[in-house]
Amino acid sequence: MMKIKIFVTLSLIISGFSLLCAQKLNFKDKNFEKAVLENFDVNKNGSLEKLEADMVINLFLVQKGITAADDVLLFSNAKMIILDDNTISEISVKNLPHLELFSCTGCKIASFKAEGLKNLASLYLDNNLLENIWLLETPKIDQLTLSLNQLKTIDITSLKNLRKLNIEHNKILKLDISGNPALQTLNVGGNPMKEADIKKGMKTDITIFGFEQ
Numbered sequence: 001m002m003k004i005k006i007f008v009t010l011s012l013i014i015s016g017f018s019l020l021c022a023q024k025l026n027f028k029d030k031n032f033e034k035a036v037l038e039n040f041d042v043n044k045n046g047s048l049e050k051l052e053a054d055m056v057i058n059l060f061l062v063q064k065g066i067t068a069a070d071d072v073l074l075f076s077n078a079k080m081i082i083l084d085d086n087t088i089s090e091i092s093v094k095n096l097p098h099l100e101l102f103s104c105t106g107c108k109i110a111s112f113k114a115e116g117l118k119n120l121a122s123l124y125l126d127n128n129l130l131e132n133i134w135l136l137e138t139p140k141i142d143q144l145t146l147s148l149n150q151l152k153t154i155d156i157t158s159l160k161n162l163r164k165l166n167i168e169h170n171k172i173l174k175l176d177i178s179g180n181p182a183l184q185t186l187n188v189g190g191n192p193m194k195e196a197d198i199k200k201g202m203k204t205d206i207t208i209f210g211f212e213q
Contacts, residue, residue: 023050025074031065048074061086069093069104083107093117104128110150114138125149126166135159146170147187156180168210173197177206185209 024047027033033048036059042052058080059072066086072078078096083104093102094115102114103124112125113134121142125133130149135141141159147168154172156162157179165183167175169190177183178201188198189210200206 025050025053027071029066029068029071032061032071035061035064167191177201
């Protein structure tokens with residue numbers, strides 16, 4: 001009787017583990033799913049499972065016809081995500097604890113929100129239609145590139161580790177960099193502002209590009 005109980009218990013554990021291993025992920029964007037299956041469907045069964053997604057460190061999905069970015073949240077161990085040259089109107093990226101680099105250039109994004117990305121260091125959102133951007137709990141951002149967008153304002157006061165900021169060719173009238181002690185270079189060309197419109201702090205060795213000499 002004891003042997004039977006042990007056997008049944010082990011069978012249930014193995015069945016449960018197999019079920020976990022075979023947990024199929026559901027994608028919202030079919031083009032996103034197609035693109036990841038081409039590269040990360042390790043067992044070639046035509047679907048992506050959680051264990052396969054958890055193994056993905058670098059996610060390169062350039063020019064894949066993707067129209068929604070919600071599926072990036074399925075890749076919890078990703079360190080690098082690149083979605084350049086797709087068509088995605090708005091993006092919200094949150095709770096990806098290992099993410100270090102995110103890029104979505106040329107995607108026609110109008111709204112972007114990053115939240116709880118504790119290790120995000122580089123963010124590239126050039127050549128979009130950005131009117132709004134929120135960066136919440138992203139303390140390690142080192143490089144932020146937002147050129148060729150439609151931004152009128154931007155709040156970077158929480159980015160204490162920011163070293164490089166590019167906001168060329170937006171519609172920004174004023175900028176406060178007084179709370180960015182690590183800032184080294186700032187590109188502001190193509191905005192309707194003068195140097196007097198930039199609020200600076202005690203740091204005076206910042207190199208600013210874009211003003212006529």
